[in-house]
Amino acid sequence: MDEERGFSAKSVFISFLLGGIVGAGLALLLAPQAGKETRARIKETAEDVKEKAESYIKEAKEKISSTLDKAKETLEEKKSAITKAVEAGKEAYEKEVSKEKEQEA
Structure with missing residues (x-):
């Protein structure tokens, strides 16, 4: 279904990874x-x-x-x-x- 919208598995994984990194950084700052x-x-x-x-x-x-x-x-x-x-x-x-x-x- 994601492939139909133009999102490849690679771009979804990279987005997930970047989101995790940003989240970890915010957690460190806001903890x-x-x-x-x-x-x-x-x-x-x-x-x-x-x-x-x-x-x-x-x-x-x-x-x-x-x-x-x-x-x-x-x-x-x-x-x-x-x-x-x-x-x-x-x-x-x-x-x-x-x-x-x-x-x-």
């Missing part, structure tokens, strides 16, 4: 505890999230930097190859022009 304990838990969780976010940001910056470096190297290689090809083309053209001038003379 009868002293204010100090609740604030300490919130602070610890916030610090953990901050550390993980900083770690992910650092990794992302490193990957981006590495990718940019590789792209710059590739660009320089291609630029060098194109420059060589253009120079070779000019030399070949100049040789042909000089051959034609010699034949006309």
Whole structure:
């Protein structure tokens, strides 16, 4: 019946799992505890999230930097190859022009 509405078993399971996680988080925050304990838990969780976010940001910056470096190297290689090809083309053209001038003379 759920399949008819466009819900797969996977999406239902993920929804159930996310609901459980949110419920557990709310239970921790709303459970009868002293204010100090609740604030300490919130602070610890916030610090953990901050550390993980900083770690992910650092990794992302490193990957981006590495990718940019590789792209710059590739660009320089291609630029060098194109420059060589253009120079070779000019030399070949100049040789042909000089051959034609010699034949006309």
